[in-house]
Amino acid sequence: MSRRDGAADEALVRRIYAEHGAALLAYACRLTGDRARGEEVVREVLLRARLHPEILGGLVRASLFATVREIAGGPATGSLQLLGAVETLPPEHREVLHVLYFQGRDVAEASASLGVPAGAVKERSYQALRRLREAVAG
Structure with missing residues (x-):
């Protein structure tokens, strides 16, 4: 991974958070029943997106919500x-x-x-x- 890729990955995570962060947090809080745990789940989702951007595929929002479900329920x-x-x-x-x-x-x-x-x-x-x-x- 080059430094340019790292910058691109960071930009991707910032864009994901800006576009989907509030909805992801609301969903994670609903699944976990706890805001602090919901915030942890969203951080984990963003870290996974940063480390493995290929998991997002073409359907970014669907992939993000599936990852929230996986983390919150697993x-x-x-x-x-x-x-x-x-x-x-x-x-x-x-x-x-x-x-x-x-x-x-x-x-x-x-x-x-x-x-x-x-x-x-x-x-x-x-x-x-x-x-x-x-x-x-x-």
Whole structure:
């Protein structure tokens, strides 16, 4: 995966969230009966879309809702595996993922927040996501 692909994947996730985030969250909350758990489900859906954009296929909304159903109704094994993989990342990589994906900041905002150059934010994000992809696939 090239850096350009990483930027494209990040743009895809931001577009998905902008277009479908509210509906996904409402659906996830309804399925789980809990807003906090619904938010976790949506984060997992977005992370899966980021790591494996091919799962979206041609019917993006249908694929997203199917993934919400799978995560909300299935065992948390995949999430636990992913959380375990996140814990193995170096602290600076975890921080970048937290700022970018959980706080929803862009690269410039993350750079300012973390006090590192934007290039370092991009590199750490790329390396962290590459390692997570390997951990989930392996």
